[in-house]
Structures are given as C-alpha cells and as structure tokens.
Amino acid sequence: MLVVGELINASRKAIAEAISTKDAETIQKVASEQLEAGANFIDVNAGVFVGKEAEYLQWLVKNVQEATNDAPCCLDSPDPKAIQAALSVHKGIAMINSISLEKIRYDALLPVIAGTDLKVIALCMSDEGMPETTEQRLKIADRLINGLVQNNVQPDNIYVDPLVQPVGTNKDFGVEFLNAVEAISKEFKGVHTMCGLSNISYGLPNRKFINQTFAIMAIAKGLDGLIINPLDKRMMASLITAETLVGRDNFCMNYLSAYRAQKIEF
Amino acid sequence: MLVVGELINASRKAIAEAISTKDAETIQKVASEQLEAGANFIDVNAGVFVGKEAEYLQWLVKNVQEATNDAPCCLDSPDPKAIQAALSVHKGIAMINSISLEKIRYDALLPVIAGTDLKVIALCMSDEGMPETTEQRLKIADRLINGLVQNNVQPDNIYVDPLVQPVGTNKDFGVEFLNAVEAISKEFKGVHTMCGLSNISYGLPNRKFINQTFAIMAIAKGLDGLIINPLDKRMMASLITAETLVGRDNFCMNYLSAYRAQKIEF
Numbered sequence: 001m002l003v004v005g006e007l008i009n010a011s012r013k014a015i016a017e018a019i020s021t022k023d024a025e026t027i028q029k030v031a032s033e034q035l036e037a038g039a040n041f042i043d044v045n046a047g048v049f050v051g052k053e054a055e056y057l058q059w060l061v062k063n064v065q066e067a068t069n070d071a072p073c074c075l076d077s078p079d080p081k082a083i084q085a086a087l088s089v090h091k092g093i094a095m096i097n098s099i100s101l102e103k104i105r106y107d108a109l110l111p112v113i114a115g116t117d118l119k120v121i122a123l124c125m126s127d128e129g130m131p132e133t134t135e136q137r138l139k140i141a142d143r144l145i146n147g148l149v150q151n152n153v154q155p156d157n158i159y160v161d162p163l164v165q166p167v168g169t170n171k172d173f174g175v176e177f178l179n180a181v182e183a184i185s186k187e188f189k190g191v192h193t194m195c196g197l198s199n200i201s202y203g204l205p206n207r208k209f210i211n212q213t214f215a216i217m218a219i220a221k222g223l224d225g226l227i228i229n230p231l232d233k234r235m236m237a238s239l240i241t242a243e244t245l246v247g248r249d250n251f252c253m254n255y256l257s258a259y260r261a262q263k264i265e266f
Numbered sequence: 267m268l269v270v271g272e273l274i275n276a277s278r279k280a281i282a283e284a285i286s287t288k289d290a291e292t293i294q295k296v297a298s299e300q301l302e303a304g305a306n307f308i309d310v311n312a313g314v315f316v317g318k319e320a321e322y323l324q325w326l327v328k329n330v331q332e333a334t335n336d337a338p339c340c341l342d343s344p345d346p347k348a349i350q351a352a353l354s355v356h357k358g359i360a361m362i363n364s365i366s367l368e369k370i371r372y373d374a375l376l377p378v379i380a381g382t383d384l385k386v387i388a389l390c391m392s393d394e395g396m397p398e399t400t401e402q403r404l405k406i407a408d409r410l411i412n413g414l415v416q417n418n419v420q421p422d423n424i425y426v427d428p429l430v431q432p433v434g435t436n437k438d439f440g441v442e443f444l445n446a447v448e449a450i451s452k453e454f455k456g457v458h459t460m461c462g463l464s465n466i467s468y469g470l471p472n473r474k475f476i477n478q479t480f481a482i483m484a485i486a487k488g489l490d491g492l493i494i495n496p497l498d499k500r501m502m503a504s505l506i507t508a509e510t511l512v513g514r515d516n517f518c519m520n521y522l523s524a525y526r527a528q529k530i531e532f
Contacts (some may be wrong), residue, residue, distance in 0.1 A: 072454070143412060150296075169519065171510075171518070175512050175513035178486060204525075210510075214511050216482045216483055217511055218486075218487035220444055220482075220484075231271070241475060242481045245440035245444075245479060246441050251437065252433065252434055253288075255476075256471075259472060
C-alpha cells in the first residue's frame with residue numbers, strides 16, 4: 001500500500017500561512033510527522049498562490065526533503081511550470097499528482113512525464129466532465145494508460161485514480177467507484193490504483209468514519225494506494241489490517257509489528 | 267443486511283449456566299438487547315448439552331420469542347431432532363443454521379427443510395474437509411444450492427456461508443473467502459451470502475478490530491448477512507456505513523437516521 005500524506009496543502013489555512021510567511025519550521029514538522037506515521041510520499045500543494053505557485057512548490061520540496069532525509073514528494077499541481085520548478089530541486093523519484101484526460105492538462109503534463117521514471121497519478125477525468133459509472137471510468141483509464149505507456153512510462157509507475165464522488169449525491173457513486181477499482185486492477189495488469197477519498201463523505205456527518213470504511217472497501221476491491229491524513233491513527237490501522245486480510249501480509253508480520261508498536265490500539 | 271445475533275450460544279459460560287438453571291430472565295435480557303441493537307434473527311444454540319439439546323433448544327425459542335414479541339430465531343444445530351423440537355414451538359419463519367455438504371448432516375437436515383419457507387444457511391463444508399480456495403467453495407456452494415432448489419427451497423431463502431478460515435494460518439485465507447463471496451453473489455443470482463466471521467482473527471491480537479475490518483471488506487464483495495454480536499456498536503456502525511457505500515441506502519437515509527440515533531458515534 002502506497003500512502004501519500006495529504007496535509008501539506010495550501011487549501012488548508014495553517015499551511016497557506018506557513019507558505020506565505022516562509023515558515024519552514026511548520027512545514028517541516030508536518031512533513032516529518034507524516035513520514036513517521038507511515039507516509040511513503042509527502043504531497044505538496046501550493047495551488048492557491050496564483051503567479052507564485054512554481055516558486056512556492058519548489059520551496060516546499062526543499063524544506064520537506066530537508067526535514068525527512070529526502071523522502072519523495074508528490075507534486076500536486078496541474079501546471080507544468082510549477083512541476084518543473086519542483087522537479088529541478090527534488091531528490092529521488094517524485095510522483096506527479098496528476099495527469100488527466102482533460103486536453104489542456106494532458107498536453108501540458110505529458111511532455112514532463114514521457115520517458116521518465118516519475119510515478120504519476122492518472123485521474124479519471126476528461127473534458128466530458130466527471131465520470132459517474134464504472135464503464136466511463138474504464139474508458140478514460142484505458143486512454144490514459146495507453147497514452148502514458150506509448151510515451152514510455154512503465155505501467156508500474158502509473159497510479160489510476162478512478163475519482164471518488166460523494167455518495168450523498170447519488171447512492172450508487174460509492175459502488176461504481178469500487179467496481180471501477182476492481183475492473184481497472186483486473187483489466188490493466190501491472191498498473192496501480194489509488195485515490196484521495198474524502199470526497200465520498202461530502203455533506204454527511206462523521207466523515208472520518210465513512211472515509212475509513214470506504215478505504216477498507218476499496219482495498220478489498222484491489223486498491224493499493226491512498227492519499228490520506230496519515231496522522232489519523234485509526235485510518236492507518238485500517239489500511240494495515242485490510243492489507244493483511246487481502247493476502248498482502250506474510251504470516252501477518254506487518255499486522256503483528258504494527259500491533260506491537262501500539263498502532264492498532266485506540 | 268440480515269443480522270443474526272450470536273450471543274445466545276451455550277459455548278459461552280454465562281449462557282450455558284442460564285440454560286442449565288432455566289434462568290429465563292438472563293436469556294430474555296440477552297435476546298431483547300440484541301433485537302434492540304438491530305438483530306433481525308436471534309441465534310439459539312444449546313449444542314453442549316448432549317442428550318438434552320432438543321429440550322433446551324425448544325426452551326430457548328420459547329423464551330426468546332416471549333421476550334422479543336416473536337422475533338424469528340436462527341436454530342443453531344446439526345441435529346434434526348433438536349431442530350424439529352424447536353420448530354414445533356417457533357412462531358413465524360425460522361432460519362436453520364446450518365446445512366452443509368457433509369453427508370450425515372445433509373441427509374439429516376434436508377428433509378426438515380425441503381419444500382418449506384424456512385431460511386437456511388448453507389455452509390461450504392463437505393466430507394473432504396474445510397475448503398481453502400475460492401474454487402473449492404464455489405463447487406460446494408453449487409451442489410448445496412442445486413440440492414436445495416431441487417427440493418423446493420426458494421433461492422431467496424438460501425444463505426451461503428463460504429466458511430471463514432483464520433488469516434493467521436495462511437495469508438490467503440482472507441482473500442480466498444472474499445473472492446468466494448463475490449463469485450457466489452455473481453454466479454447464483456437471487457441467493458444470499460452470509461457468515462460468522464470471528465474465525466478470521468483466530469490467534470491474532472485485537473480481534474474485534476480485525477473482525478470489523480473483515481466485515482466491511484466482505485460487504486464490499488457482496489455479502490448481505492452476518493452472524494455477529496450486535497451489541498458491538500462499532501461493528502453495527504460499520505455495517506450500516508458499508509451498506510450505504512455499496513449502494514444499498516437511498517439518499518443515505520439509513521446512515522443519517524443511525525447517526526441521529528447516535529449509532530455512528532463512539
């Protein structure tokens with residue numbers, strides 16, 4: 001399970017403030033806390049700063065990696081200039097969050113990714129809007145995967161995000177997403193699936209509990225990556241346990257060592 | 267989601283004591299608590315009392331139904347005499363827990379069930395032992411379902427239990443079960459799947475958390491019945507939430523009313 005820590009995002013007030021005041025200490029603290037809690041990648045997002053995104057994203061990467069012994073970052077921007085600026089200082093292999101089938105975004109980001117070893121999130125979104133059914137997601141995934149592979153991106157570096165939509169809007173939005181995870185995992189061998197999932201609970205009470213439950217269900221269907229808050233102890237325990245239950249944990253070693261580290265206690 | 271409350275089981279010390287001393291009050295309290303917590307059926311088991319099982323099972327049914335305004339019972343015995351004794355006093359439609367493909371059990375219980383409206387759990391167990399793979403489970407399920415349907419049992423009254431085995435014994439025992447749930451749901455339209463799942467966590471610490479996680483995963487794969495402790499508040503909340511996420515809850519009405527009844531708070 002690949003875990004991307006989502007907390008360094010300028011849409012969060014405390015983070016936006018830390019970025020605009022160049023408060024490196026705050027950013028570094030949030031970065032190292034996420035790493036310690038089990039994140040494999042640290043998401044960095046400076047999207048709210050129009051005109052300064054490239055500069056700020058670069059600054060975030062520098063500070064995150066300084067604090068985390070060069071943990072890899074997940075560069076969260078649709079702007080190729082911001083991505084390039086961040087990549088120019090990034091050490092190791094970064095993840096791009098995200099390419100999609102929207103023409104402007106696709107054309108802008110493909111040249112950055114083509115022929116590289118970068119990991120890339122391929123978001124199931126097109127100019128026709130947000131997909132609702134499993135089939136619509138499969139079609140977009142198919143075109144994205146083919147486009148990336150034809151441009152010399154290894155399938156193992158592709159993480160398809162089928163795009164979560166709120167179950168409060170349509171009772172089938174959860175199950176259509178889950179079935180898409182399963183269909184993509186089966187149809188495109190070697191390609192990964194991942195997602196940010198908090199959107200599922202939009203408009204409903206006790207969102208944290210819904211999100212945890214949905215993460216477990218998605219893992220049952222084959223999901224192997226998540227963009228989450230790794231400081232949510234119960235969420236992390238859910239992922240570890242779900243992976244054990246889905247056959248990804250020899251002799252329950254991960255579960256047992258997590259238990260001994262008191263990660264399965266609440 | 268059909269919930270069978272599992273607590274009135276003579277393998278539990280307090281229940282065995284209540285049965286052998288004819289302490290109706292204790293049994294009735296446990297019965298009505300389970301009903302109140304959301305159980306649809308109340309399991310009754312007097313299996314440890316060799317020679318007295320029929321008498322005791324009948325006594326349990328009488329007392330449970332008296333306390334619960336005739337809630338239906340799940341008659342938990344391989345012995346046709348015990349089942350018949352219980353049925354003779356049971357009001358409404360009971361569930362039989364369970365028939366299997368083990369020859370002695372199958373031959374004994376089929377005549378009791380044939381041509382009735384009883385609900386029946388069809389356990390994926392045969393004289394060849396416990397199934398380990400999805401395929402082995404499918405084969406047994408196929409023979410059980412065919413046998414029951416040919417004996418005039420409606421598919422809608424059949425609840426296939428694919429048989430949970432401990433993930434601590436073999437890392438694939440979880441995923442093979444989950445895939446069996448999905449395969450049975452897809453292959454045998456109109457038939458249900460259900461299970462008792464505490465066996466999944468046998469030998470591991472924090473079993474309650476594992477069981478909750480596994481229940482959610484099984485629902486993602488299509489499971490629509492569970493034999494559980496309905497007094498486990500977080501387990502019940504998990505079921506309600508998982509059902510919402512899998513498309514079984516119009517406008518999230520069940521989730522929202524459970525939330526208002528403080529069933530999603532911990």
